Amino acid sequence: MKKTLIFIFTVLMIISDSVRAAPPEDGEAYAETYADTQSLGLAILREGTAFVPLRAFAAALAPRYSVEWDAEKRTAWVRGENMELSAEEGAEYITANGRYLWLDKPGFIADGRMMLPVRTLAKAFGCQVSWDGANRRVLIDGRIRPIESGESFYDEDDLYWLSRIIYSEAGGECLKGQVAVGCVVLNRMAEDYWPDSVYEVIFDRRCGVQFAPTESGSIYRQPSDSALIAAKLALDGAETVGDSKFFFNAAVATSSWIAENRDYVTTIGAHSFYA
Numbered sequence: 001m002k003k004t005l006i007f008i009f010t011v012l013m014i015i016s017d018s019v020r021a022a023p024p025e026d027g028e029a030y031a032e033t034y035a036d037t038q039s040l041g042l043a044i045l046r047e048g049t050a051f052v053p054l055r056a057f058a059a060a061l062a063p064r065y066s067v068e069w070d071a072e073k074r075t076a077w078v079r080g081e082n083m084e085l086s087a088e089e090g091a092e093y094i095t096a097n098g099r100y101l102w103l104d105k106p107g108f109i110a111d112g113r114m115m116l117p118v119r120t121l122a123k124a125f126g127c128q129v130s131w132d133g134a135n136r137r138v139l140i141d142g143r144i145r146p147i148e149s150g151e152s153f154y155d156e157d158d159l160y161w162l163s164r165i166i167y168s169e170a171g172g173e174c175l176k177g178q179v180a181v182g183c184v185v186l187n188r189m190a191e192d193y194w195p196d197s198v199y200e201v202i203f204d205r206r207c208g209v210q211f212a213p214t215e216s217g218s219i220y221r222q223p224s225d226s227a228l229i230a231a232k233l234a235l236d237g238a239e240t241v242g243d244s245k246f247f248f249n250a251a252v253a254t255s256s257w258i259a260e261n262r263d264y265v266t267t268i269g270a271h272s273f274y275a
Helices: 053-063 118-123 156-170 174-190 198-204 225-235 257-261
Strands: 007-009 028-035 038-046 048-053 066-070 075-080 083-088 093-096 099-102 108-109 111-116 129-132 139-142 247-248 266-269 271-274
Touching: 048 053, 048 118, 053 066, 053 075, 053 111, 053 118, 075 099, 083 118, 093 118, 099 118, 099 225, 118 129, 118 139, 156 174, 156 198, 156 225, 174 198, 174 225, 174 247, 174 266, 174 271, 247 257, 257 271
Parallel strands: none
Antiparallel strands: 007 028, 007 139, 028 038, 038 048, 048 111, 066 075, 075 083, 083 093, 093 099, 108 111, 129 139, 247 271, 266 271
16 A cells, blocks of 8 residues: 655744744744654745745655756746646746646745745645644645646636736736736636626626627737736636626726625725625
8 A cells, every 4th residue: 555645844933931932023933844754944934824945845745856946037947757847936826737826925035945835836736735723734645646737727718718808908917916807707607697608707798798898899809928827827726806706997987886886805906806
């Protein structure tokens, strides 16, 4: 029977004279990373997100994978059987087998190590993650099942229309704002009231035109690379605006119905989002 390894990321508590030391001013707490009781190096807890070193994580779960660092591009690569992962310092996402995985908090370099959110890495490697609150530990099932490729995961029709509505509605926004528009479309798809496909949601006319670009014709413009990436991020589960199902640009909106009838969630760039 194949042995199942459990990798443990234990958050260290800094104690002096039985009094817990105050955390650093930037709110970071430190952790030591373990795999079968062997230390893998430093891990960091930031605002509830555990970051672990990419090289140590990959070496522990998949020793045959190679890990490379491109100093000029500030990008780390993991390559091996059924896996190609890239992570750029400070980027809002990583790529794994052609999939685009959103990072709520960007990766960073600490002591020469690329640090990434453990849950995003676990998704890329196909591992299960659980939180041991009593002992302040992150537990990872060490069996890897590399993430399905983007070529087979992304539906071509959904990607086509989602990238176009993102570009026509938010082509000038930051990546997070572009992802947010995609999330609104997918949030509608998830509810019984709206249609079941990206195309049908975008072109829905039951209560009038839902997305202005479908009337102006700008929906048919070729999307930018960032809009295509934003569409893939949204399709891969990025959540930047919660349960929002509406948005509008106050500078050009001709109606205040959304603001008067829906619950405000957040504003990203020029767009305000409502649930």
